Amino acid sequence: MKRLNQQNTSSRRKPGSSWACLKKIPAFAGMTMLLGLATAPAIAADYTFAPNGCEFAMTFPEQPTSAERCDPAAPTQCTHSSVFVKVYGMDSSMRVTATCSPAEDNMLKRYSGDVMRFTLESMAKGNAKTYETGFNDLGTAKQAILLGSTPNDHDGEDVYMAQLWIGEKSVLTIEGVLTGVQTPDSDSTFTGIMKSIRTAPTKATATKADEETENKDKKEDKAEPEEPTKE
Numbered sequence: 001m002k003r004l005n006q007q008n009t010s011s012r013r014k015p016g017s018s019w020a021c022l023k024k025i026p027a028f029a030g031m032t033m034l035l036g037l038a039t040a041p042a043i044a045a046d047y048t049f050a051p052n053g054c055e056f057a058m059t060f061p062e063q064p065t066s067a068e069r070c071d072p073a074a075p076t077q078c079t080h081s082s083v084f085v086k087v088y089g090m091d092s093s094m095r096v097t098a099t100c101s102p103a104e105d106n107m108l109k110r111y112s113g114d115v116m117r118f119t120l121e122s123m124a125k126g127n128a129k130t131y132e133t134g135f136n137d138l139g140t141a142k143q144a145i146l147l148g149s150t151p152n153d154h155d156g157e158d159v160y161m162a163q164l165w166i167g168e169k170s171v172l173t174i175e176g177v178l179t180g181v182q183t184p185d186s187d188s189t190f191t192g193i194m195k196s197i198r199t200a201p202t203k204a205t206a207t208k209a210d211e212e213t214e215n216k217d218k219k220e221d222k223a224e225p226e227e228p229t230k231e
Helices: 006-012 018-023 113-124 184-195 203-223
Strands: 047-049 056-060 065-071 074-088 092-102 130-137 142-151 157-166 170-180
Touching: 056 092, 056 170, 056 184, 074 184, 092 184, 113 130, 113 142, 113 157, 157 184, 170 184
Parallel strands: none
Antiparallel strands: 047 056, 065 074, 074 092, 092 170, 130 142, 142 157, 157 170
């Protein structure tokens, strides 16, 4: 298993590079991971990826290309995906892909941190020559993250990041690649997108909560005593 050599990596990248920006984050589980990226500028909430039935959400600075694929045998079981691509001149670009799918039975309990890390490492093959991984158990969800890089033809490194989020009913997979010559604009946009990933109540859950509140209000209204009539 390859692990990131931070000294060798930093010597190949230029000051202000995307790698340096991503590494300026709080330590988690003994290594620096993309958790609570306080130093990254927030991006404008132009488009929120939060499909119906997905327990997770993230924000893109512009509307991505989106698609939905549903199981013919179970029309409510759908996989939602979005792809965001941005080009910075002729030598730099980014691509972020987000996919939210229905979770398997007891997936949240069955998938350990090691299994989730291994899944990301399998995804990173061909995308990152050096990388490090991390894991976080949020109780109602689990998060694994992989941050890696590979040398490019611009005397620097392409940045690769993958995240896997597992909830009780859904699974979110994210892959992001920042290639070529990085700029402050591409750095902040990439880290902003990755910072925005979060847990969120599903629309079905939110609707159910609203219905319960409404029913409670109706019961309270019925329970109010009537004013005595004056003779």
